Amino acid sequence: MYNAGKIIPGLLIFLGLVTFPFWSNLGRAYDVPELVMPEAEEECVLAGDWMRANHMILLDDWRDLAVRDNKRLFTNDAGKRFDMSLTKTCLSSQCHANKDTFCDRCHDALAITPNCWDCHVVPTIGEE
Amino acid sequence: MAVWYSLLLVLGMSLFVYLGAGLLGLQAIFGIVVPYAAILVFLIGFSMRILGWARSPVPFRIPTTAGQQKSLGWIKPSKVDSPYTTWGVVGRMAMEVLLFRSLFRNTKAELTEGKLAYGSSKWLWLFGILFHYTFLTIVIRHLRFFTEPVPFFVQALDRVDGMLQIGSPVIYQTDVILVAALLFLLIRRLVNPQMRYLSLPADYFPLFLILGIALTGIMMRYFAVFKVDLLSVKVLAMGLATFNPTIPEGIGVMFYIHLFLFSALLAYFPFSKLMHLGGVFLSPTRNLPNDSRMARHVNPWNAPVKVHTYEHYEDDFREKMIEADLPVEKQA
Known part of the structure; x- marks a missing residue:
């Protein structure tokens, strides 16, 4: 073996970098974030499973419909009607009143910084 | 032939996962066994290749030079392009690895008015470097699935990457650039008859494979039909990282195709041209100083x-x- 003094440390540095996910988590277990579900309401505007993966698309559509086309009424598959509003419908006191224990739990875990709250007020003032 | 063979191989692998993880429900194999096996093959295979190269003797100085050699005092030497000190070599290697400097010198030969003419050709360099840096960014960004809490640099990178704030979830610039660069690298091989003649499955397969990884990822992120619950993905990823693997319910088959294609890339890596990741550092034509006239190099195993x-x-x-x-x- 030639130039082992340079090649071996270089290889070890590379192996250290690519195994970062493994050694940085050594001896740790992952606590799955628990979401606090609303007590008053049973059903979301659409099926829960679908919402878990697709809520951002729905909210984006709602925003465009409300802001650009002035359409503010959403009818779901069951024929139930909702106000297309993040603050008044989703984050209402009946549903996900607490952003910290619902929205942020997943977003923080996945380093997602949605720009919803650049405009929307988080409705906590009414509760306190 | 090589193109279709490579494309069919990638499509076949996707179909294989669709059948296995999607229809037969073998998520444990595609979500746990395959990734672990691929990582092992990658780590061991990569090390073996590097150690194999380290065993190859390079007794003499064979650098390719692109500048004036160090000679008489009144002739200005080129410190980086014909390096004669360790620091010169370090500078040259750094520019080669980080900026693809030798590819920047790429030329194109063309017959113009019956005469052979050479001209600068930077497209390969441009799309090559775009591909490599966007791919690196995407790999680092994926650390958000493997760390808790997510480190600052991953969050910062994520935010910079999505700073255009188009749509929801926001479009990553790297996703767009990566696919564009891959398509350029692929089309370059297809439209030029000479390039096409000397392209092999070993050239097309990695391109299609990485394109497959990128497209499955993009479909999962931006298209409602293929979207998956990211928190479940993180649970699976953290399970792998903490050696406590679990298969959460309800992750779409698109995720398993994405994961399998990436596992295939990892496992294929040590046996392929992709080993230039390690090989670039071990290229004797780049990493040796041009000092044959300053020091005598004796072949150490001369009889x-x-x-x-x-x-x-x-x-x-x-x-x-x-x-x-x-x-x-x-x-x-």
Whole structure:
């Protein structure tokens, strides 16, 4: 073996970098974030499973419909009607009143910084 | 032929996962066994290749030079393009690895008006470097699935990457650039007859494979039909990282195709041209100083040769040489 003094440390540095996910988590277990579900309401505007993966698309559509086309009424598959509003419908006191224990739990875990709250007020003032 | 063979291989693998993880429900194999096996093959295979190269002797200096060699004091040497010090080599390697400097010198030969003409051709360099840096960014960004809490640099990178804030979830610039660069690298091989003639499955397959990884990822992120619950993905990823693997319910089959294609890339890596990741550092034409005129490099395993120098010869025959009036260097 030639130039082992340079090649071996270089290889070890590379192996250290690519195994970062493994050694940085050594001896740790992952606590799955628990979401606090609303007590008053049973059903979301659409099926829960679908919402878990697709809520951002729905909210984006709602925003465009409300802001650009002035359409503010959403009818779901069951024929139930909702106000297309993040603050008044989703984050209402009946549903996900607490952003910290619902929205942020997943977003923080996945380093997602949605720009919803650049405009929307988080409705906590009414509760306190 | 090589194109179709490579494309079919990637499509076939996707179909294989669709059948296995999607229809037969073998998520444990595609979500746990395959990734672990691929990582093992990658780590061991990569190390073996590097150690194999390290065993190859390079007794003499064979750098490719692109500048004036160090010689007489009044001739200005090129410190980086014909390096003669360790720091010169380090500078040259850094520019090669980080900026693809030798590819920047890429030229194109063309017949214009019956004459052969060479011109600068930077497209390959541009799309090559775009591909490599966007791919690196995407790999680092994926650390958000493997760390808790997510490190600052991953969050910062994520935010910079999505800073255009188009749509929801926001479009990553790297996703767009990566696919564009991959398509350029692929089309370059297809439209030019000479390139096409000398392209092999080993050239097309990694391109299609990475394109497959990118497209499955993009479909999962931006298209409602294929979207998956990211938190479940993180649970699976953290399970792998903490050696406590679990298969959460309800992750779409698109995720398993994405994961399998990436596992295939990892496992294929040590046996392929992709090893230039490690090989670039071990290229004797780049990492050696051009100092053959400053230091004598003796082949270390030369067989010992019994030599009879002129001085010894003269010692043996000096008197006879003087008698015959032959000139001698040392008088008796």
